[in-house]
Amino acid sequence: MTGSVAVVGASLAGLSAVRALRARGFHGTVTLIGDEPDLPYERPALSKEFLHTGEPTGLLEDHSETARLDAQWLLGRRAIGLTPGMGRPIEQEGEAAPHAEPHLIHLDDGRTVSADTLILATGARPRRLPGVPGAHYLRNLDDARRLRETLYETKQLVIIGAGFIGAEVASSARGLGVDVTLVDSAPIPSAAALGETIAAACADLHARNGVRLLTGTRIESVRPDAVHLIGGARLAADTIVIGIGATPNIEWAGDRNPLLHNADGFETDTQGRTAIPGIYAIGDCARVHDPISGRDTRSEHWNAAITQAQTVAAAITGTPPPARTAPYFWSHQYGKLLQLAGDPTAATDLRIIDGALDGESFTARYEHNGTPVAVCALDNPRLFTRQRKQLDRDLTSAH
Amino acid sequence: MAASIPSLTLLVGKLGELPVGAVVTVNPTGLAPISVFHTEEGLFAIDDTCTHQDASLADGWVEGCTVECPLHESCFDLRTGAASGPPAKRAVRTHRVEVRGDDIVLTPSTDS
Ligand SMILES: Cc1cc2nc3c(=O)[nH]c(=O)nc-3n(C[C@H](O)[C@H](O)[C@H](O)COP(=O)(O)OP(=O)(O)OC[C@H]3O[C@@H](n4cnc5c(N)ncnc54)[C@H](O)[C@@H]3O)c2cc1C
Ligand code: FES
Numbered sequence: 289m290t291g292s293v294a295v296v297g298a299s300l301a302g303l304s305a306v307r308a309l310r311a312r313g314f315h316g317t318v319t320l321i322g323d324e325p326d327l328p329y330e331r332p333a334l335s336k337e338f339l340h341t342g343e344p345t346g347l348l349e350d351h352s353e354t355a356r357l358d359a360q361w362l363l364g365r366r367a368i369g370l371t372p373g374m375g376r377p378i379e380q381e382g383e384a385a386p387h388a389e390p391h392l393i394h395l396d397d398g399r400t401v402s403a404d405t406l407i408l409a410t411g412a413r414p415r416r417l418p419g420v421p422g423a424h425y426l427r428n429l430d431d432a433r434r435l436r437e438t439l440y441e442t443k444q445l446v447i448i449g450a451g452f453i454g455a456e457v458a459s460s461a462r463g464l465g466v467d468v469t470l471v472d473s474a475p476i477p478s479a480a481a482l483g484e485t486i487a488a489a490c491a492d493l494h495a496r497n498g499v500r501l502l503t504g505t506r507i508e509s510v511r512p513d514a515v516h517l518i519g520g521a522r523l524a525a526d527t528i529v530i531g532i533g534a535t536p537n538i539e540w541a542g543d544r545n546p547l548l549h550n551a552d553g554f555e556t557d558t559q560g561r562t563a564i565p566g567i568y569a570i571g572d573c574a575r576v577h578d579p580i581s582g583r584d585t586r587s588e589h590w591n592a593a594i595t596q597a598q599t600v601a602a603a604i605t606g607t608p609p610p611a612r613t614a615p616y617f618w619s620h621q622y623g624k625l626l627q628l629a630g631d632p633t634a635a636t637d638l639r640i641i642d643g644a645l646d647g648e649s650f651t652a653r654y655e656h657n658g659t660p661v662a663v664c665a666l667d668n669p670r671l672f673t674r675q676r677k678q679l680d681r682d683l684t685s686a687h
Numbered sequence: 688m689a690a691s692i693p694s695l696t697l698l699v700g701k702l703g704e705l706p707v708g709a710v711v712t713v714n715p716t717g718l719a720p721i722s723v724f725h726t727e728e729g730l731f732a733i734d735d736t737c738t739h740q741d742a743s744l745a746d747g748w749v750e751g752c753t754v755e756c757p758l759h760e761s762c763f764d765l766r767t768g769a770a771s772g773p774p775a776k777r778a779v780r781t782h783r784v785e786v787r788g789d790d791i792v793l794t795p796s797t798d799s
Binding site for chain 2: 304307347349350533590591618625669670672673674677
């Protein structure tokens, strides 16, 4: 198979797409465009071991993989615009492609990259809290380096937002002996992702590890040395971290392509296709339509980036798509492994199948009228994996 | 397979106690933990710790001759230790395991 593919965003989703394209026999030209200067690295580590070790971990295997992928890397360059062409399918062996205009990607160095097929994989950026100069956000290696330096001199850390990033930073900072307070406006942080019962059990981990968690709080103002809450409380802080969610990086593609996106991600069908032929979107920047639930969801997890990359590579090369699997993510907090697979929001009941919610480990199954729809475990990867594989099998046999 | 120090062998347990589908992890002194898998294809022994991060492969998912890491799903070939793909970048070490009578005997390999 030949032709040309340009991938915008050279991180987990983009790299995975290139790997999957090559694995599926695509021999054409591949260009990877990324605005970070570094080769792709493990982002999840930035809120975890990186804050202790200071060592970034690369995603690429080694030079032999770089050679095998045979991609042109345009790093440290940002895409600032997209002009859609007609697009054309990848040429199968011996088959002449129909004449078509390529799509164009405009870069901030004035260059233009043209390709038959585009994969948009520009990820997301932290949502900002206005009026808090000097606060830390955590998304990339630079952010993590800055935060790490600061943490070594921090006595009192206040983290605004107790989602996964906030919780992981709290845990890592605690491990460095920092006094940590987490504040969240929700009564139970992460309830949307985990369901209330499990979210409450996870929230307990903070107190059990000496981190103060203040929930249902509203912030009145943030000063360089303190966070003031509505109602008068003042939380002294020499460092403030904000983790209140992420916004997809889509604006760069311009508003000339209204079909390409809404405000929360490049919209795609189940196969990662946008409304423009030959343009696909994957990873944190993609909002994927699920015909079964009828919902459009933007996943912000490692696993989704990889499976979406494989799905899109299958669509582009006309090879069989990967089997459908339940959504999956993990988090590490206070030396414990939290794993979740499936869709807890579809559940009517929760069944504890191992351990105890207030214990050292647990495994819980979410059910919809008796049918398993999700599974969550704290420190029980073996039982979790078995339950997750069952969810995957159920999905495969249902379609 | 690479050579191993012939003198060091370990009794893992009785074959009767490790049915097909089961796995047992041993912690030989001075060595990393080793897991012995009893699969349809026979017994296999590999280093228990995933080469990507700190996950126990004994907790993983075995299918045929591969085990999938329970954390980020890299697969390892139980026969060769080779990683099928990312995020793991390196193979896990394999070890010799055999049945003598009803005993499962492990000969840890010490080369890297
Ligand atoms: C601190 C942290 C911890 C995490 N921990 C976990 C975890 O424990 N478990 C889990 O499942 N998930 C975790 N995640 C989520 C996971 O890392 C993401 O889902 C994953 O990185 C998404 O990959 P992506 O390639 O879509 O986006 P990204 O990794 O964000 O990559 C997008 C890339 O595109 C670049 N880019 C953006 N705009 C442009 C442009 N205009 N031109 C060129 N390049 C551009 C960006 O700089 C970036 O390099 C974590 C994320 C973070 C930030
Ligand atoms: S720890 Fe095994 S694949 Fe990541």
